[in-house]
Amino acid sequence: MASTPPSPPAPASAPEGSGLSSIGQVIELADQLSSCADQLHERIMKEIRGYGGRAVPEKVQNTLRRLLEDEVLLRQRANGLYADAATVVVQGLGKPQSQLMALTVDAAEKIRKIGLIGEVTSLVAGLLAFAGAVTTGQPAPILLALDKIRKQIKLVEAYAPAKPPADPPAAAT
Helix, strand or coil, rough: CCCCCCCCCCCCCCCCCCCCCCCHHHHHHHHHHHHHHHHHHHHHHHHHHHHCCCCCHHHHHHHHHHHHHHHHHHHHHHHHHHHHHHCCCCCCCCHHHHHHHHHHHHHHHHHHHCCHHHHHHHHHHHHHHHHHHCCCCCHHHHHHHHHHHHHHEEEEEEEHCCCCCCCCCCCCC
């Protein structure tokens, strides 16, 4: 019986407050921002397909155009982080990398699931502000942008329709 090779050791956990403090962490964030842009693109296309070939209302078209522009901008900022990772390393952010990643993963999920496409715009604006703030390398604007994303996610969750309770299992007779 062949044994499987041992798993590589888990990376040593970074100390608290070390988010974006290495080139690898900046690249990890760029990857996640690219993933958010992917989710945004999928969401836009889903919205367009939802009209089944019928004309998309002008108000929705305008929102979708702005979101497509935001998608491009988000990708540009992620690509800028890849290119400039060595110069964007942030010292003294005071937030762990895992918290930054969890917030952007949550944002990508919200983009995918938000009920109305218009509600996506504020969340995407927060991601763009965050990506732009990271390029400064300064903790204060990064923390402000993170707070904006966090608040927007809470608003989305507060206004999301409640899931109906699950039906109780049928009793055996």
